[in-house]
Amino acid sequence: MNKVLFFAHLRDEAGVESAEIEAAGKTVAQLKEIVAETYKLGKLDSAMAAINEEFAPNEEVIQEGDVIAFIPPVSGG
Amino acid sequence: MNKVLFFAHLRDEAGVESAEIEAAGKTVAQLKEIVAETYKLGKLDSAMAAINEEFAPNEEVIQEGDVIAFIPPVSGG
């Protein structure tokens, strides 16, 4: 299983802070599609993804146990 | 009469912090010459002068009561 984290407007839209999803073997892009459909997330395309707290490109393959976070454009500072 | 102030290495060389000199009607350049000779100040040429706390060019004429300061190249900050 994999933990998936939502932040900022994505969390507001998804209505949850995190979810458990079976994502091992899928790419980040594939997981994005699944998550966008499941949670009706319109702007997931503009989000970055992080795997285990490091930015990961769309083509990276997720491993069992990885924590995936969807990161909207940041606005700290 | 005019008060003349010395700072930093000029004060160390002159051996005084200030002096009373009759300088009215003289230019800054003329006063520099007099002071350099009186106090044996070798580096007065590289000093700026201030009249009443404002930088003054060499050709400015000193008025009665003006306070003149000789200001070596500054090194604050």
Next chain:
Amino acid sequence: MNYEIAKENIDIQSVIDKVVQREAGAITTFIGTVRELTKGKKTLYLIYEAYESMAVKKLEQIGNEIKERWEGAEVAITHRVGKLDITDVAVVIAVSTPHRADAYEANRYAIERIKEIVPIWKKEHWEDGQEWIGDQLERVAYPSGKPEAGDLNE
């Protein structure tokens, strides 16, 4: 602990203290404060949220990038989360270097990088509504899913 996410008011002096060094002639700080007006619109308050564990790692990455580029630099960054009122301090960046030009440049680099790669978001609250900043149309989106090629695993 030079890189922190704070839930309370940031003590600026304590961030500065982390970068004091005998080899430094200059310390610069950047203090980001909550501004009342942005494009004529009045902000009432902000909420900052962070992906805290990753944010700390990314702040540390920025510090390491600075130490590689500016020799002898020391860096400390604290970013606050939670509700912030006007004039409250959101972020403090302190950089010390032997010479002053580097302290300014390295500090500026830090704030620009924070705005690129550190997972922190602010939600602006106005009299007539609220919005997460960063999902607005005028912002650059990241269609490839990443901020830029160079940011990955740097």
Next chain:
Amino acid sequence: MNYEIAKENIDIQSVIDKVVQREAGAITTFIGTVRELTKGKKTLYLIYEAYESMAVKKLEQIGNEIKERWEGAEVAITHRVGKLDITDVAVVIAVSTPHRADAYEANRYAIERIKEIVPIWKKEHWEDGQEWIGDQLERVAYPSGKPEAGDLNE
């Protein structure tokens, strides 16, 4: 009293407090500290001396120059005099502006101007001697008796 000559330790936060404003999104500070090594030579301590009344006026002039050039800027500068040990704070410059690029630029401008026009001098004390900095041969002299044309009565 945004422009001061201090005879004791400078409280950095109190300088920052002077430039806090609701319109500011950014505050930068420059903190000049006493560095141990300069060109490989070990400093034991410094003595700073000021032509105090004129120095305060010149600091204020610098603040006014900044306000003219960078809209919405607030400025506070405190420079210390007397004996300073390694890592002691010699000067604190705080600048607040609505946007961050200005806060960095205006702050940098302030320290460069201090080094040009404010009558403050430092005497370095090493193990093998002491010297007023500013009268050394590697420094630019002012043969015309002034720092530069633009500095007069600005």
